[in-house]
Amino acid sequence: MNFSIVGNGPFVGLGQGAPDCALCGNAGCAFRGFLPPPEAIRFHDLERGQHLDCREGACLRFWSVIDGCAATSTWFRDGRRQILSIERPGDTICGSMARENSEQRLEALTDCRICEIDLSPWADDLLTNLEFLTVVFRLLHARLEKTIAHLSTMGRLDSHERVTYFLADMAARRSRPDQPVTLPMSREDIADYLGLNADSVSRVMSRIRKSKLVRFTSPTEYTVPDMDAVARRLPVAIPKPADAFAAVGGPVQ
Amino acid sequence: MNFSIVGNGPFVGLGQGAPDCALCGNAGCAFRGFLPPPEAIRFHDLERGQHLDCREGACLRFWSVIDGCAATSTWFRDGRRQILSIERPGDTICGSMARENSEQRLEALTDCRICEIDLSPWADDLLTNLEFLTVVFRLLHARLEKTIAHLSTMGRLDSHERVTYFLADMAARRSRPDQPVTLPMSREDIADYLGLNADSVSRVMSRIRKSKLVRFTSPTEYTVPDMDAVARRLPVAIPKPADAFAAVGGPVQ
DNA sequence: CGCGTAATTGAAGATCTTCAATAAGGGTGG
DNA sequence: CCACCCTTATTGAAGATCTTCAATTACGCG
Numbered sequence: 001m002n003f004s005i006v007g008n009g010p011f012v013g014l015g016q017g018a019p020d021c022a023l024c025g026n027a028g029c030a031f032r033g034f035l036p037p038p039e040a041i042r043f044h045d046l047e048r049g050q051h052l053d054c055r056e057g058a059c060l061r062f063w064s065v066i067d068g069c070a071a072t073s074t075w076f077r078d079g080r081r082q083i084l085s086i087e088r089p090g091d092t093i094c095g096s097m098a099r100e101n102s103e104q105r106l107e108a109l110t111d112c113r114i115c116e117i118d119l120s121p122w123a124d125d126l127l128t129n130l131e132f133l134t135v136v137f138r139l140l141h142a143r144l145e146k147t148i149a150h151l152s153t154m155g156r157l158d159s160h161e162r163v164t165y166f167l168a169d170m171a172a173r174r175s176r177p178d179q180p181v182t183l184p185m186s187r188e189d190i191a192d193y194l195g196l197n198a199d200s201v202s203r204v205m206s207r208i209r210k211s212k213l214v215r216f217t218s219p220t221e222y223t224v225p226d227m228d229a230v231a232r233r234l235p236v237a238i239p240k241p242a243d244a245f246a247a248v249g250g251p252v253q
Numbered sequence: 254m255n256f257s258i259v260g261n262g263p264f265v266g267l268g269q270g271a272p273d274c275a276l277c278g279n280a281g282c283a284f285r286g287f288l289p290p291p292e293a294i295r296f297h298d299l300e301r302g303q304h305l306d307c308r309e310g311a312c313l314r315f316w317s318v319i320d321g322c323a324a325t326s327t328w329f330r331d332g333r334r335q336i337l338s339i340e341r342p343g344d345t346i347c348g349s350m351a352r353e354n355s356e357q358r359l360e361a362l363t364d365c366r367i368c369e370i371d372l373s374p375w376a377d378d379l380l381t382n383l384e385f386l387t388v389v390f391r392l393l394h395a396r397l398e399k400t401i402a403h404l405s406t407m408g409r410l411d412s413h414e415r416v417t418y419f420l421a422d423m424a425a426r427r428s429r430p431d432q433p434v435t436l437p438m439s440r441e442d443i444a445d446y447l448g449l450n451a452d453s454v455s456r457v458m459s460r461i462r463k464s465k466l467v468r469f470t471s472p473t474e475y476t477v478p479d480m481d482a483v484a485r486r487l488p489v490a491i492p493k494p495a496d497a498f499a500a501v502g503g504p505v506q
Numbered sequence: 507c508g509c510g511t512a513a514t515t516g517a518a519g520a521t522c523t524t525c526a527a528t529a530a531g532g533g534t535g536g
Numbered sequence: 537c538c539a540c541c542c543t544t545a546t547t548g549a550a551g552a553t554c555t556t557c558a559a560t561t562a563c564g565c566g
Contacts, residue, residue: 059394074405076488082408084401102405102489133386140393141312147397148337151404152327152355155335155448159554187513195408197555202514219513219562235329236355412522440545450523455546472530472545507566514561522553529546536539 030092030139031062031117042116046070046108052116054093054104059136060120064092068112069184073192075103083107083193085146086185088175094139109185152236154195161234162194163204167214167222168230168238177241183220283345283392284315284370295369299323299361305369307346307357312389313373317345321365322437326445328356336360336446338399339438341428347392362438405489407448414487415447416457420467420475421483421491430494436473 043066044052052063054072063070070087086109087093093106106114119126126132153165171181183190187198187205194201209216213230216222224230231238296319297305305316307325316323318340325337325346339362340346346359359367372379379385406418424434436443440451440458447454462469466483469475477483484491 074401076405076409078488080409080488082405084404127387128383130381130383130386133383133390134380137386137390137393140390140397144393144397144400147400147404148327151337151400151407152329152335154404154407155445156329156333192408198512199514199556200554202512203516203554206514235331235333451545452524452547453522455544456522456548459546509566510564512561512563515559517558518556520553520555522551524551525549527547527549529544531544532542534539534541536537 030135031064036117036119037122040118040121042118044114044116045111046114047111048108051105051107052114054106059094060118060123060126062092062094062117062119062139063106064115064117065089066113066115069109070112070114071107071109071185071189071193073105073107075105077102081192082195083189084150085143086193088173090175092139094136094143109189149236149239157235159194159196159200159204160207162196163190163201164208164213164230165234165236165238166190166194167205167208168224168227168234171224171227172239172241180217180221180223183222283388284317289370289372290375293371293374295371297367297369299365299367301361301363301365304358304360305367307359312347313371313376313379315345315347315370315372315392316359317368317370318342319366319368322362323365323367324360324362324438324442324446326358326360328358330355334445335448336442337403338396339446341426343428345392347389347396362442402489402492410488412447412449412453412457413460415449416443416454417461417466417483418487418489418491419443419447420458420461421477421480421487424477424480425492425494433470433474433476436475 046052046068051073054061054063065087067089070093072084072087072093074082074084085093087106108114119132153162157165167181170183174181187201190196191198191201196204205216208214212225213233214222214224227238299305299321304326307314307316320342323340323346325340327335327337338346340359361367372385406415410418420434423436427434440454443449444451444454449457458469461467465478466486467475467477480491
């Protein structure tokens with residue numbers, strides 16, 4: 001079978017300049033420009049707490065968040081959870097995760113709508129398709145970079161630094177820079193993302209609030225009056241606002 | 254320019270069945286089967302503690318460990334270090350790491366010999382080269398899986414579990430299953446890999462030694478009498494011996 | 507207004523780090 | 537071959553950090 005592809009070079013018609021995904025209408029979808037066969041597409045409306053299993057069809061199943069907030073996570077036998085990434089509308093997730101080590105999920109942190117693109121029936125064609133490999137390559141690459149940054153953070157920042165970095169990162173990655181930042185997930189979720197527990201997250205946030213580094217208008221909404229002051233408190237650079245998208249849509253090199 | 258490629262399909266001539274790398278002679282090199290232009294190849298003999306900067310030419314510079322033990326790491330402004338991965342002979346590293354966040358290095362944990370393949374001058378050709386993208390895709394994929402496993406470990410295992418997992422992992426990944434396991438790096442290096450400090454690593458290892466889960470014949474050599482007993486102490490599965498290579502050489506799906 | 511969920515906070519306990527002292531190896535020169 | 541030195545590893549004790557547990561407060565929703 002063939003995919004309709006906008007443009008005709010490997011980097012043409014995909015990524016930043018392409019129209020919104022023809023099927024899910026998602027402006028950030030890594031597959032906008034592609035026209036996958038309709039039978040590959042399926043929508044999931046998940047309520048908060050529900051999840052999809054991500055291991056089957058590794059590398060050829062994709063999920064694009066249309067609305068709400070989702071997360072990829074690993075679950076250990078004994079119920080421990082580690083959130084690997086937080087996904088907002090426009091983010092596309094590729095199912096290539098650690099296979100046997102533990103259970104991998106795509107979870108709904110809020111009620112959310114997910115567009116699933118399951119291309120595994122067309123594996124033979126796609127694995128020799130240059131455009132496809134390029135898109136997947138970018139997805140993998142962006143995800144690897146984020147995961148490495150996350151790993152460094154977890155290994156070598158203390159709780160105060162981790163929460164500070166998290167708040168700054170969420171501020172940098174938000175879609176509307178003119179609006180206050182909203183946290184669409186619980187303290188528990190933040191804790192599982194940062195390798196802490198919910199009480200510690202809450203306690204550290206209170207300290208940050210009292211230090212006036214961040215102004216909370218509610219437990220889930222805040223503004224950062226002085227991002228440079230935040231940056232000075234951290235031994236690592238805070239991602240720039242553009243990075244979130246550029247990592248997927250930008251040139252490979 | 255063209256690369257000589259053994260075989261003619263996208264999955265033919267590369268990966269598991271291919272001959273050793275024609276240039277570096279490395280049986281594990283992800284580029285065995287490829288015949289890169291000689292001017293792309295450069296050897297580095299690093300003494301323990303020396304390092305290469307990994308950020309330039311992201312995705313098109315590669316390093317293959319020929320001999321010794323190396324590690325990829327991030328360094329923060331204030332000198333904190335996080336080791337991202339430990340690389341042994343046969344491992345190939347792709348330079349696609351977090352770009353601006355902090356300094357990225359390939360470090361020699363022991364004296365070691367590295368084969369550098371810098372393909373960035375041929376970017377235009379390679380980014381449309383199916384075989385090349387397939388190899389890089391596998392490298393990225395394998396690295397992402399390892400990094401995700403590492404991240405989960407760091408976030409949700411305590412010091413005792415992390416060290417136990419580390420010892421089991423090193424045992425599973427060693428090249429000679431009939432020989433005792435050797436640790437070619439210092440306690441400090443292990444600590445920076447596990448997000449602990451050297452004293453804690455040493456203390457935990459002593460506890461593990463006393464529990465007889467592991468038999469140390471020296472600070473850097475040990476055997477695992479009962480791997481199942483080790484597995485029962487951990488909430489995650491220990492990678493199987495074959496996994497280390499299969500992740501790169503095996504089929505994509 | 508009342509209820510249920512989530513967030514906050516304090517106090518006690520567990521874990522991990524820091525600091526300092528000691529022990530173990532490896533290499534070098536006598 | 538041995539003595540010495542230097543680096544690394546080990547270990548104990550004190551301190552910092554993070555978690556656990558319990559109590560309280562805040563918030564959203566009927």
